[in-house]
Amino acid sequence: MTSLYAKLTLSAVALAASATFALAAEPIKIGVAGPFTGGSSSMGVSMRDGVRMATDEINKAGGVLGRQILLVERDDEAKNERGVQIAQELINKEKVAATVGYINTGVALASQRFYQEAKIPVMNNVATGSQVTHQFDDQPENYIFRNAAHDSIQAPMIVEEAVTRRGFKKVAILADSTNYGQLGRADLEKALDIKGIKAVAIEKFNIKDVDMTPQLLKAKEAGAEVVLTYAIGPELAQIANGMTKLGWKVPMIGSWTLSMANFIDNAGPGGEGARMPQTFIQEPTTPKRQSFIVSYLKTFNPKNSRIDSPVSAAQGYDSVYLLAAAIKQAGSTDGPKIKAALEDLKSPVEGVVTTYNKPFTAKDHEAITANIPVFGEVKGQRVVYAYPDDQKKASEVRVKDVNAKGALVVKK
Amino acid sequence: MQIFTQLVFSGIALGMIYAVIAFGYQLTFATSDTLNFGQGDALMLGALVGLTLVGLGVNYWVMIPLVCIFGALQGAFVERIGVRPAIKMKSEFGWIMSTIALGIIFKNVAENVWGRDDMKFPSPLPESPLHFLGANVLPMEILVVFGALAMMLAVEVFNRRSIYGKAVVATFNDRDAAKLMGINTALVITFSYSLSSMTAAFAGVLIAPLTLTGATMGSVLGLKAFAVAIIGGLTSGMGIVVGGLILGIAETTTGFYLSTGYKDVPGLLLLLVVLAVKPAGLFGKSAIKKV
Numbered sequence: 001m002t003s004l005y006a007k008l009t010l011s012a013v014a015l016a017a018s019a020t021f022a023l024a025a026e027p028i029k030i031g032v033a034g035p036f037t038g039g040s041s042s043m044g045v046s047m048r049d050g051v052r053m054a055t056d057e058i059n060k061a062g063g064v065l066g067r068q069i070l071l072v073e074r075d076d077e078a079k080n081e082r083g084v085q086i087a088q089e090l091i092n093k094e095k096v097a098a099t100v101g102y103i104n105t106g107v108a109l110a111s112q113r114f115y116q117e118a119k120i121p122v123m124n125n126v127a128t129g130s131q132v133t134h135q136f137d138d139q140p141e142n143y144i145f146r147n148a149a150h151d152s153i154q155a156p157m158i159v160e161e162a163v164t165r166r167g168f169k170k171v172a173i174l175a176d177s178t179n180y181g182q183l184g185r186a187d188l189e190k191a192l193d194i195k196g197i198k199a200v201a202i203e204k205f206n207i208k209d210v211d212m213t214p215q216l217l218k219a220k221e222a223g224a225e226v227v228l229t230y231a232i233g234p235e236l237a238q239i240a241n242g243m244t245k246l247g248w249k250v251p252m253i254g255s256w257t258l259s260m261a262n263f264i265d266n267a268g269p270g271g272e273g274a275r276m277p278q279t280f281i282q283e284p285t286t287p288k289r290q291s292f293i294v295s296y297l298k299t300f301n302p303k304n305s306r307i308d309s310p311v312s313a314a315q316g317y318d319s320v321y322l323l324a325a326a327i328k329q330a331g332s333t334d335g336p337k338i339k340a341a342l343e344d345l346k347s348p349v350e351g352v353v354t355t356y357n358k359p360f361t362a363k364d365h366e367a368i369t370a371n372i373p374v375f376g377e378v379k380g381q382r383v384v385y386a387y388p389d390d391q392k393k394a395s396e397v398r399v400k401d402v403n404a405k406g407a408l409v410v411k412k
Numbered sequence: 413m414q415i416f417t418q419l420v421f422s423g424i425a426l427g428m429i430y431a432v433i434a435f436g437y438q439l440t441f442a443t444s445d446t447l448n449f450g451q452g453d454a455l456m457l458g459a460l461v462g463l464t465l466v467g468l469g470v471n472y473w474v475m476i477p478l479v480c481i482f483g484a485l486q487g488a489f490v491e492r493i494g495v496r497p498a499i500k501m502k503s504e505f506g507w508i509m510s511t512i513a514l515g516i517i518f519k520n521v522a523e524n525v526w527g528r529d530d531m532k533f534p535s536p537l538p539e540s541p542l543h544f545l546g547a548n549v550l551p552m553e554i555l556v557v558f559g560a561l562a563m564m565l566a567v568e569v570f571n572r573r574s575i576y577g578k579a580v581v582a583t584f585n586d587r588d589a590a591k592l593m594g595i596n597t598a599l600v601i602t603f604s605y606s607l608s609s610m611t612a613a614f615a616g617v618l619i620a621p622l623t624l625t626g627a628t629m630g631s632v633l634g635l636k637a638f639a640v641a642i643i644g645g646l647t648s649g650m651g652i653v654v655g656g657l658i659l660g661i662a663e664t665t666t667g668f669y670l671s672t673g674y675k676d677v678p679g680l681l682l683l684l685v686v687l688a689v690k691p692a693g694l695f696g697k698s699a700i701k702k703v
Contacts (some may be wrong), residue, residue: 038628041528072532177673208632210429210623213422214667214675217415232622234530245541246418247551266532266624356526 018230027070028063028333030055030323031099033111034126035078039207039234042261043103047126048073049300050316051100053292054324059287064324067127070098076107083107087114097333098123100319105129106179112136113292116143119335121326124148125319126312128255129183133365143339145360147322147353147367148315149279153393154255154373155196157277158228161375162253163195167227172201172219174212174239175230184230184255186235186337200224212242220248229254236274237266244270251275259383263306271378275386278376279353279368280314282383284306285394292317292352307383318351322359322367325349355397364402371404386398418547419664425553425622427660432560432615433637434644434652436608439567441646442584443597443604446495446507450515450646451612452634456627457518458483458613460526463533472536474673476617483613484606490514491605496598507675515630522627530629533620552621559618561653563611568649580604645693654695658682 032051034044035384055069063069069306074086074096078313083102090096091114102108108127115122116136124146125134132150136142162168173188175181185202196390201224203215216239219227227243227250229236236258243249251273252258267274284290296313297305307313323338325345330337342360349356358368377386385391436451448454458479465475494514498506537555541548571577582590583600591597623629634661644655659679667675686693 037523038527039530108493149700190600206632206676208628209665210619210633211426214673217418217668218672234626237530237532237624244539245548247541247548262530262624264532268532269611281510348437357564 001037010016019375026043027068028065028327029070029096029223030320031086031093031094031096031101032071032073033076033083033086033090033099033101033107034103035107036073036075038078039262040078040103040232042233043126043257044075044078046307047101047103047312047316048171049296050313050318051125051320053296053299054317054320054404055167058320058324064327065333066192069320069324076104078104078107080106080110083111084114087111091115091118091319092119096120096246096325098323098335098338100125100283100316100323102127102132103367104178104180108132109135109179112144119339121145121323121335121339122301123319123323127180128154128186129180131183135381141336141339142365143335145322145342145365147319147351147356147359148311149256149277149368149373150366151184151187153368153370154277155184156191157370157373157375158188158253158255159191159195160198161226161275162226162251163192163197166226166251170200170223170225171228171411172222172224172226173199173202173228173230174203174205174219175213176232176235177204177206180232181230188230199228205231207232207235209235209238212238213246215239216242216246218249221248224250226253228252232257233260233262236260236263238270240270240274256373256376258378259309259311261303261306264378264381265385272380274378275375276383277373278311278383279373280311281374281376281385281394282310283385283391283394286397288350289314291350304381310383314352318349318353318356320403321349321351322356340388349385354399357399359400367400369400369404370403371401372398414546415595415668416665417545419668420661421544421549421553423661423664424657425549425556425657425660426663427558427640427656428560428653429615429619429622429633429656430637430640430659431644431653431656432563432618433612433633434640434656435510435564435567435639435649436612436615437641437650438646438652439608440601440604441641443580444495444499444583444587444601446499447511447646448490448495448605449508449511449634449638450490450518451608451637452630452632453518453522454483454486454490454609454612454630454634455517455616455619456522456630458609458616459533459625459629460522460616461613461641462617462620463531463625464526466534468600472534472617476614479613479617480610483610483616486518486613487606487609488602490609491602495601495605499601508584515634519627519630526627527692528627530624530626533617533625535621541546550622556618557620558675560587560615563614564649564653567607567611576603636679639679642693643679643683643686645696648693648695651693651695655693 077224100123102124103126105127130152175185201219253275256273326341330341343362374390375386376383462479494510495507537551579595640655644651662678
């Protein structure tokens with residue numbers, strides 16, 4: 001009897017030991033959500049590839065807390081309802097420690113509440129809607145972080161470029177009818193307002209619209225000297241093509257999406273000269289950036305050696321390193337602990353976009369400030385630095401500065 | 413006036429894009445009372461196959477007949493797999509689901525084969541606009557209008573003049589009687605599906621240089637074309653053209669004179685009005701169905 005008891009105890013101990021052992025070796029699951037198909041996919045896939053690359057490097061170096069990182073990738077098709085489904089699946093079934101991603105502001109706003117409720121951090125690496133990190137401002141804790149240049153940074157930059165630097169007084173705004181386009185339009189109007197300018201035309205279009213004649217004619221008739229855009233690649237290309245057709249050529253200045261490959265390729269010569277804020281331009285200006293670009297091109301071999309969306313790839317890559325650093329500091333995969341570590345990162349994280357030196361605080365969940373993005377320009381089917389000055393200083397890493405000028409402009 | 417002309421020209425080009433897709437709905441409806449809800453996807457497949465051929469160095473004009481052959485095969489496939497079993501079972505609605513399902517499958521396959529992105533279709537004609545009555549028109553838009561008209565005319569002439577066409581018309585008028593007269597109605601129905609997907613594939617390569625080419629290009633266009641088919645009437649080729657022009661011009665003019673946010677509204681309002689007042693469409697023959 002005693003021997004049986006002893007045996008039982010022994011096997012129970014063995015079982016428990018093997019369970020803890022299994023737990024230790026179990027990989028850390030990180031969700032990756034973004035559009036890998038459809039019009040937003042050049043951003044989504046570049047982001048995913050950046051995430052994969054960073055994960056690979058971390059895993060090869062021994063992982064985090066002695067555990068490997070396992071990515072659970074889901075395609076949200078840029079649809080809000082798919083995003084919601086995926087959020088629930090990743091939280092309840094896959095039990096992820098954190099999620100990186102969200103390309104589309106609308107999808108982010110629809111899906112994040114589930115993470116907030118489950119106390120699991122989300123690192124937005126592309127979505128730029130100003131509201132994204134402020135969705136839960138009324139709650140004591142906020143699990144939503146971001147390492148992308150939000151629209152309250154971008155919209156004033158666009159206005160600054162159009163009105164102050166290039167002296168256009170009559171501006172037209174063309175924005176798509178998604179959350180992204182409409183929130184961005186509101187930010188543009190706000191930024192124009194500060195300059196005392198009212199847009200002469202504010203026009204809207206739907207995703208997959210194939211004819212932009214009415215919108216462009218209205219802008220042209222109103223005497224617009226420049227078109228400010230908030231939309232994604234394919235429709236932006238239709239705007240450029242529509243201008244070619246109408247024989248009306250004014251500069252296009254818009255949100256960072258003007259750097260998407262499907263805009264550049266589909267607009268062809270009509271897209272040349274378009275300018276947009278960028279946190280990353282595919283040029284090897286620092287050793288870190290160089291190794292990132294070389295290894296990205298080698299691993300994924302994109303067409304014409306051009307990353308489809310360099311900004312998404314770089315931010316996606318950095319987002320994993322930020323999370324890994326937080327998990328390491330927290331010594332745990334508990335959501336609240338990761339969140340606390342993110343809000344107080346002790347050691348700097350050297351990323352591709354910037355070096356993240358205390359990127360977040362409890363009040364501030366934005367890693368990118370107004371001094372970081374530069375202006376990019378489409379030239380020879382690639383995005384290059386719009387200003388030689390920026391290019392000259394590109395090797396200096398621009399680090400977060402909460403007192404940056406742009407941030408003051410948008411202070412509410 | 414100049415602006416109005418520009419809007420009308422753009423509307424005509426847009427409307428003919430819708431009409432040429434809507435024409436395909438009409439072809440299958442005419443023989444089997446069924447529709448291929450994957451018409452938009454047939455268009456997408458045609459455009460992508462065309463793009464691949466052009467990429468391989470095939471001349472645009474040589475590529476068109478090849479794409480038409482592909483479209484015809486694809487249409488026959490849809491009919492055999494999706495529609496024939498439903499007709500055999502005398503299922504009223506089975507074909508709706510199966511053609512939608514096939515459409516989704518084609519879209520997913522296309523995403524895997526051609527990738528996820530929208531691509532540019534090289535234009536066979538110069539891309540600089542022509543000036544005409546004070547408005548700008550792209551040469552490609554003119555080609556779409558005349559190409560679509562020529563294709564519809566060719567199909568109409570075929571149906572009215574040739575013996576095969578008469579079999580199609582006979583099948584439309586009374587399927588059972590046609591069968592008794594020795595017409596292979598099953599074959600006629602397959603043929604009509606081939607023809608409809610062929611027109612969609614042709615439409616695809618015709619409009620691709622104007623729109624963008626990609627796995628998702630068919631969805632919105634297929635839906636708008638369906639509205640056109642309902643407005644114009646599913647039994648009238650003439651109605652399809654007029655319906656397309658009405659919808660196209662309504663969209664561009666509303667966009668300019670009212671608001672670009674409301675540009676889809678008048679067309680869809682018109683659709684509802686037509687359904688309420690004249691369900692057979694503006695030009696359709698109303699058929700009395702005895703039950």
